[in-house]
Structure formats: C-alpha cells, structure tokens
Amino acid sequence: MTHAVRVAVVYHSGYGHTRKQAEAVHAGAGSVMGVRSTLIPVEDIDAHWSELDTMDAIIFGAPTYMGSASAPFKAFMDASAQTVFARNAWKDKVAAGFTNAASRSGDKLNTLQQLAIFAAQLGMHWVNLGLPPGHNNSASSEASMNRHGYFLGAAAQSDADVDADDGATPADLKTSAYLGARVARVALQLAAGRAELSKTSLTA
Secondary structure: OOOOEEEEEEEOOOOOHHHHHHHHHHHHHHOOOOEEEEEEEHHHHHHOHHHHHOOOEEEEEEEEEOOEEOHHHHHHHHHHHHHOHHHOOOOOOEEEEEEEEOOOOOOHHHHHHHHHHHHHHOOOEEOOOOOOOOOOOOOOOOOOOOOOOOOOOEEEEOOOOOOHHHHOOHHHHHHHHHHHHHHHHHHHHHHHHHHHHHHHHHHO
16 A cells, blocks of 8 residues: 555544543554554544544544543534535545443443444444453453453443542553554554455456
8 A cells, every 4th residue: 555544533522531432542543554544533523624534544432421432522423424424535434433431331321322423324344352252251450451341342441539640540552542442453454454455346
C-alpha cells in the first residue's frame, strides 16, 4: 500500500478517566505497523470534520452518565447528522467503541449499543472487542483482560473518588489498547483488500 492506514479516536471525558482509556485505545491503534492514529476530543471536533472524512477507521469513546453516552458526546453525534450523515461521508469506514463508568456495570452496555447504532446509521463496519470474558472463574483475577466480560466494545471502570491518573486499572487500559490494535488490523486488511480489488478491476 502506498499510504498509511489512518485511525481516529474520537472521545469525550468529563473527569479524565475516559481520557486515559482513549489514550490506551490510541496507543494500541498506533502500535500496529502501517497505521497512524489520531486522538480527537469532541471539544475540538469542529476543527476535524474534514480530517475525519479521510480516516479509514473511527473509534468512538464516551463515559456512561445516567445510562447513556455523555451529553457532549451526544452533541457530537447529533452534529454528525448535517456534517456526515447527509453526505454519507463515513460509509464503509471501520468503527468501534469504548466506555467508562464508576460502577462495575453502570449500564455501560447501553452506551456501547448507542455507539454501535450510531455507526450503523452512518453505514460503518462495527468491530467488536474480540476477547473472551476475563474475570469469570476461580483461576482469573482483576488483572485479567476484559475483566467485566463485555463483547460489543471495551468497557472500563474507574472509582469516582480517585484521580484519573490513579483510577484507571491496568487491566482495563490493556483491554482498551487491544481494541485499538484490533481495529487497526481490520482497517489494514480492508485497505489491502480494496487495493487488490482495484488492481483486478484495472486489468479486467
């Protein structure tokens, strides 16, 4: 391939905990050879709409507040109706999602479903976490990847009364990095397949 595959991590973080998770996803995506990763907080989204059109994959992340994605992230979703949906601009891009809450469950599945439906509305290809449940037997522990047993995306838990730099558990950050790398590999595979199909159509 003649150009690097590009992955964007678009996220909101109210108290810094989800920012740590987003940084782990970003690092995971960027660790894959041939992939460039960009980290974009939703507060800066107006400066990045055109750049997002050029991405091969976009990973969405938001904290779960009151059972759904945070209001600033939902504002980004709503803004996409005019900037993206109306132009069908992100069709066939790769998508994935992650979320964080103070509670072990905290209705985080609802947020991941919200993100997956958002991606589907934009015609994107959703990539799941691809890990078995972690801390679900006597031989496992809190250090296990996917310790919360989510499948749709990466879910993290951070104590509400602990600073973001100390509240993110290594297991959850490692799980989030895994998601970033998984999305990057899928984006690479799709880009390589499209390149081969392009060659075939040129010689047919």
